[in-house]
Amino acid sequence: MNENITNINPKEFMRTVDLHFHTNHSDGKNTPEEMLNAYKEKGFKKVAITDHNVLTAHRNLNIPNGIEVIKGIEFDCWDGYVFMHVLGYNIDIDNPKLNKLCAKNRLAATNDIIRFINHRSAKNVIKTIKEAGGIAILAHPACCWSRDIKKTIKKLVSYGLDGIETHYYYRRHRAYTKFYEPDYIKQIGDELGILQTGGSDSHSVEAIIKLED
Ligand SMILES: [Zn+2]
Ligand SMILES: [Zn+2]
Structure with a gap:
């Protein structure tokens, strides 16, 4: 039932598929509908809304025709002293446990402290x-x-992690510190034989990445 994620050709990421973007339900600028319409106009076929710690964008959502929208979320979490973001896809947004993990409101969803x-x-x-x-x-x-990303990923896999976001638009990230080379991340994914997904992490309509060949 998760074939809509597992059957994606890696070449589709940021061309017709984007499994990572934010809306004004967390720290994005645009409404979910504005984002979806912009993706559709750019020729995307499948996208996932992944707001920080909230599921509210998925409720009462008007999905334009011709684009598949995956229910997603991006959680801030810790494993010991290692801070990370974990994406969830195809989640049941009414699951009570999942809702308990969510932020109570938009401010809490976007406030770093x-x-x-x-x-x-x-x-x-x-x-x-x-x-x-x-x-x-x-x-x-x-x-x-993490001081040893391979070790961390292996540990997360032992918790049930399905995969890693290999195809990510790192080039844009001024705010983030990049600790590892993207090629090394792909190498770990290949070696462990786990799922490798991709997304742009766009926070506005203007920021949507559409790669051309
Ligand atoms: Zn993130
Ligand atoms: Zn994100």
Whole structure:
């Protein structure tokens, strides 16, 4: 039932598929509908809304014809002292446990201090995403605050992590510190034989990445 994620050709990421973007339900600029219409206009066929710590964008959503919208979320969480973002896809947005992990409101969803105080464990986040019928992916692994990313990914896989976000538009990230080379991340994904997804992490209509051949 997660074939809509597992059957994507890697070449489609940021061409016709984008599994990572934000709306004004967290720290994005545009409404979900504005984002979806912009993606559709650019020729995208499949996208996932992945707001920080909230599911509200998926409720009462008007989906334009001709584009598949995957229900997603991006959780801030910790594994010991390692801070990371974990994406959930195809989740049941009415799952009570999943909703308990969510931020209470938009301010809490986007406020860094609250995000740091609100301690979610990666193990619990991954377990809950799976229980809600979804698949769990480590977002932008090259930005993960881990001293040994391979070891961290292996540990997360032991918790039930399905894959990593290999195809990520790192070039834009001024705000993030990149700790690892994207090629190394892909190498780990290949070696472990886990799912490798992709997304642009766009926070506005103007920021949508459309790669051309
Ligand atoms: Zn992130
Ligand atoms: Zn993001």
